Amino acid sequence: MRLTRYTDYAMRVLLYVGAxxxxxxxxxxxxxxxxxxxxxxxxxxVNDLVNAGYLESMxxxxxxxxxxxxxxxxxxxxxxxxxxxxxxxxxxxxxxxAPACGLTGALAEALAAFMTVLDGYxxxxxxxxxxxxxALFGVPEVSKG
Numbered sequence: 001m002r003l004t005r006y007t008d009y010a011m012r013v014l015l016y017v018g019a020x021x022x023x024x025x026x027x028x029x030x031x032x033x034x035x036x037x038x039x040x041x042x043x044x045x046v047n048d049l050v051n052a053g054y055l056e057s058m059x060x061x062x063x064x065x066x067x068x069x070x071x072x073x074x075x076x077x078x079x080x081x082x083x084x085x086x087x088x089x090x091x092x093x094x095x096x097x098a099p100a101c102g103l104t105g106a107l108a109e110a111l112a113a114f115m116t117v118l119d120g121y122x123x124x125x126x127x128x129x130x131x132x133x134x135a136l137f138g139v140p141e142v143s144k145g
Contacts, residue, residue: 001114007083009037009045014054014079018071018123019133027062034137045083052082071127077119087111 016031028046032039046065049055056068067074087106092098127133 001087001089001111002044003080004084005041007101009042010049010083011076011137013042013049013065014036014067014074014123015133016137017055017065017067017127018074018127019137020066022066025058025062025066027064030064048083054079067123070083071124072122074123075119076114076121076123079123080115080118087115133141 004139012035013031016034017026020026028042029039032042046055046057050057050065053068054074055065058066089111090103092101092104092107095101098104108125
């Protein structure tokens with residue numbers, strides 16, 4: 001299965017914001033620079049994630065985005081389902097042999113297994129090496145003291 005660029009960007013944004021201090025706002029321009037991707041593309045993705053309740057945003061000069069809920073409460077499978085328009089691996093609906101073809105069932109089973117794996121992960125699980133991620137983004141490690 002191949003996920004869309006939209007889903008890729010959505011997960012990148014969540015990982016970036018999740019790797020930051022919880023109170024710190026991340027400007028979209030900063031995220032775009034960190035990944036070397038278009039700010040315009042990210043704005044659409046971020047708006048969608050805000051509307052879906054994964055992110056919260058603050059407008060203004062010192063604005064930006066942050067997670068709207070704890071990373072442990074953001075399920076990866078749910079994010080993928082939200083950001084992907086369809087999960088048809090092939091176009092079985094227009095195929096004349098679909099009613100008698102075993103491929104349709106096999107692909108449905110494979111897709112279910114794929115989503116079951118993603119459902120087993122939260123954003124917090126993906127951020128387990130948060131210090132390593134933050135370092136890759138050039139963020140100083142936060143000391144818990």
